[in-house]
Amino acid sequence: MNDATTAVAVDYGDVEAAASRLEGVAHRTPVATSRQFDALAGCTAFFKCENLQRMGAFKFRGAYNALSRLDPAQRAAGVVAFSSGNHAQAVALAGSLLGIPATIVMPADAPAVKVAATRGYGAEVVFYDRAAGQGREEVAGRISREKGATLIPPFDHRDVIAGQGTAAKELIEDVGPLDYLFVSCGGAGLLSGSALAASRLAPAARVVGVEPAAGDDAARSLRTRTLQHVDNPVTIADGARTESLGALTFPLVLRYVHDIVTVTDPQLVEAMRFLWERMKLVVEPTGALATAGVLSGPIDVRARRVGIVLSGGNVDLKAMATLFA
Amino acid sequence: MNDATTAVAVDYGDVEAAASRLEGVAHRTPVATSRQFDALAGCTAFFKCENLQRMGAFKFRGAYNALSRLDPAQRAAGVVAFSSGNHAQAVALAGSLLGIPATIVMPADAPAVKVAATRGYGAEVVFYDRAAGQGREEVAGRISREKGATLIPPFDHRDVIAGQGTAAKELIEDVGPLDYLFVSCGGAGLLSGSALAASRLAPAARVVGVEPAAGDDAARSLRTRTLQHVDNPVTIADGARTESLGALTFPLVLRYVHDIVTVTDPQLVEAMRFLWERMKLVVEPTGALATAGVLSGPIDVRARRVGIVLSGGNVDLKAMATLFA
Numbered sequence: 001m002n003d004a005t006t007a008v009a010v011d012y013g014d015v016e017a018a019a020s021r022l023e024g025v026a027h028r029t030p031v032a033t034s035r036q037f038d039a040l041a042g043c044t045a046f047f048k049c050e051n052l053q054r055m056g057a058f059k060f061r062g063a064y065n066a067l068s069r070l071d072p073a074q075r076a077a078g079v080v081a082f083s084s085g086n087h088a089q090a091v092a093l094a095g096s097l098l099g100i101p102a103t104i105v106m107p108a109d110a111p112a113v114k115v116a117a118t119r120g121y122g123a124e125v126v127f128y129d130r131a132a133g134q135g136r137e138e139v140a141g142r143i144s145r146e147k148g149a150t151l152i153p154p155f156d157h158r159d160v161i162a163g164q165g166t167a168a169k170e171l172i173e174d175v176g177p178l179d180y181l182f183v184s185c186g187g188a189g190l191l192s193g194s195a196l197a198a199s200r201l202a203p204a205a206r207v208v209g210v211e212p213a214a215g216d217d218a219a220r221s222l223r224t225r226t227l228q229h230v231d232n233p234v235t236i237a238d239g240a241r242t243e244s245l246g247a248l249t250f251p252l253v254l255r256y257v258h259d260i261v262t263v264t265d266p267q268l269v270e271a272m273r274f275l276w277e278r279m280k281l282v283v284e285p286t287g288a289l290a291t292a293g294v295l296s297g298p299i300d301v302r303a304r305r306v307g308i309v310l311s312g313g314n315v316d317l318k319a320m321a322t323l324f325a
Numbered sequence: 326m327n328d329a330t331t332a333v334a335v336d337y338g339d340v341e342a343a344a345s346r347l348e349g350v351a352h353r354t355p356v357a358t359s360r361q362f363d364a365l366a367g368c369t370a371f372f373k374c375e376n377l378q379r380m381g382a383f384k385f386r387g388a389y390n391a392l393s394r395l396d397p398a399q400r401a402a403g404v405v406a407f408s409s410g411n412h413a414q415a416v417a418l419a420g421s422l423l424g425i426p427a428t429i430v431m432p433a434d435a436p437a438v439k440v441a442a443t444r445g446y447g448a449e450v451v452f453y454d455r456a457a458g459q460g461r462e463e464v465a466g467r468i469s470r471e472k473g474a475t476l477i478p479p480f481d482h483r484d485v486i487a488g489q490g491t492a493a494k495e496l497i498e499d500v501g502p503l504d505y506l507f508v509s510c511g512g513a514g515l516l517s518g519s520a521l522a523a524s525r526l527a528p529a530a531r532v533v534g535v536e537p538a539a540g541d542d543a544a545r546s547l548r549t550r551t552l553q554h555v556d557n558p559v560t561i562a563d564g565a566r567t568e569s570l571g572a573l574t575f576p577l578v579l580r581y582v583h584d585i586v587t588v589t590d591p592q593l594v595e596a597m598r599f600l601w602e603r604m605k606l607v608v609e610p611t612g613a614l615a616t617a618g619v620l621s622g623p624i625d626v627r628a629r630r631v632g633i634v635l636s637g638g639n640v641d642l643k644a645m646a647t648l649f650a
Contacts, residue, residue: 030355051605052605056605273642276607276642277607277640277641277642280374280376280377280381280606280607280608280638281605281606281607282601282602282605282606282607283605313605315602316602317598317601317602317649318649318650320646320649321645321646321647321649321650322646324642324643324645324646325643325646
């Protein structure tokens with residue numbers, strides 16, 4: 001990667017191009033509003049319901065955009081990804097729709113329901129043994145070499161970032177100008193893409209990333225303007241347990257994101273309770289980060305127009321029951 | 326009541342009039358679809374999301390319609406209702422919007438969260454003591470006499486029935502012709518109103534009520550064409566624990582409803598699990614009756630266009646946790 005691409009690897013044009021590829025394939029998800037939320041937070045909030053996206057999360061946008069850009073030889077050789085979460089299902093579904101064989105590398109102890117869901121979308125699942133010290137990158141790398149399969153990373157990839165930006169693009173097109181845009185932050189694929197969309201379509205909006213307090217590497221990275229890491233953050237927001245921003249997303253965050261705030265797990269559960277009980281929307285812990293950031297964060301949003309991305313809704317109700325008990 | 330009103334107390338014109346009164350006040354709730362549901366059930370299903378209605382259930386429609394028809398003297402004297410469920414909140418909210426004082430009679434042991442919600446909408450809550458053998462009708466009757474307040478029954482009232490019918494009216498207007506319309510059935514206010522709407526707007530559709538197997542009085546009433554009762558049915562569908570159809574709803578069911586099927590509590594939980602996990606929609610047990618009726622009922626809906634009313638979404642997550650554990 002040369003310096004120029006490090007500085008700005010993706011621009012708004014890539015988001016627009018991704019939107020064309022996704023048209024008629026991804027859902028243009030609805031925007032929810034809630035009088036009760038507005039009364040509670042003192043703002044006018046617009047919730048982009050990516051929990052209602054195909055396979056239940058925004059991840060489908062980036063994966064489909066990336067896979068649709070492969071050339072015929074690459075398509076024939078297939079794709080490989082390592083993930084036991086939404087990225088696995090996103091790559092599996094995109095592969096199935098585009099006729100591209102997908103291999104997903106998962107830990108041997110991945111929940112059976114996630115393995116089944118990924119296979120349900122037609123992907124081959126290959127396990128690696130965490131206990132035996134096997135690395136998932138290593139296994140995925142071997143598959144990539146043996147099959148010639150293209151590795152699709154979960155966030156640090158320009159087509160993935162551009163695809164994720166299409167959700168915020170739709171939100172702003174649908175509701176008009178915003179003062180704030182709150183977005184969950186793990187590896188910052190969604191955050192970078194959203195910030196790119198806002199920079200063009202809502203240039204006055206302040207873009208705020210929200211990450212778990214236990215894994216505050218992105219907040220520290222933005223503050224110090226130096227890439228920071230965190231080891232195995234313990235949080236219920238399983239989609240934001242990434243250890244650092246990426247080589248592509250970090251420069252985008254530095255350039256386009258105004259602030260990153262953190263929320264604790266109890267604050268996340270309160271946000272989820274509001275979304276489930278009052279708004280009747282099933283949102284996963286990571287998907288409730290942005291909402292928690294508005295409700296519990298340090299930013300004064302009173303009387304402002306606030307966009308909130310509900311990034312995903314894939315939960316195991318049995319596991320969730322313990323959160324709400 | 327004379328014979329003529331017993332035969333048909335409400336007609337489609339009443340539903341149309343209710344729709345005008347509700348315009349801009351009730352939400353025109355969205356219609357959800359699910360590829361996964363269609364694959365599972367083999368049909369094309371359209372879910373009317375009354376869980377996203379104001380106060381979380383279709384009940385707002387009937388209550389607001391009834392209250393908005395009161396004359397100035399009646400409005401000044403206020404309204405009274407007995408309910409510890411959605412009807413309480415519906416009358417409270419409608420009263421608050423119309424400036425009509427509302428008194429809600431609840432059992433002394435009603436869940437604190439429901440009492441708080443009803444008071445939150447501005448109603449006065451009066452308790453009665455079940456253990457002391459006090460009847461809620463008696464308490465409500467006394468309030469009605471003392472204050473001159475108008476009693477708003479939960480289902481057996483022409484304006485309530487007409488208001489409830491507006492949800493199915495919107496559904497059919499939005500999605501076009503249906504082969505089946507599945508609706509939850511307690512006292513059949515929603516079912517009668519929906520059947521009236523379908524009789525005019527989707528005359529080829531078969532209207533199917535779905536009630537809990539433990540309280541199958543409506544199914545037996547339709548089959549025998551004689552009003553049947555059930556005592557304190559034990560079911561998680563707390564909105565369908567009514568002991569019989571009403572003097573107004575029973576004739577409407579006989580005339581406009583084609584079938585009534587029953588589902589067990591485990592079938593209800595399975596339907597709820599699908600709605601929550603796959604469709605990301607929080608639906609209460611009673612609100613999932615129609616969905617369970619399609620998934621588990623005896624009717625062959627394959628290749629048919631099926632309307633399903635998700636009637637409400639008010640749940641206590643702590644209580645729900647035990648269902649999904």
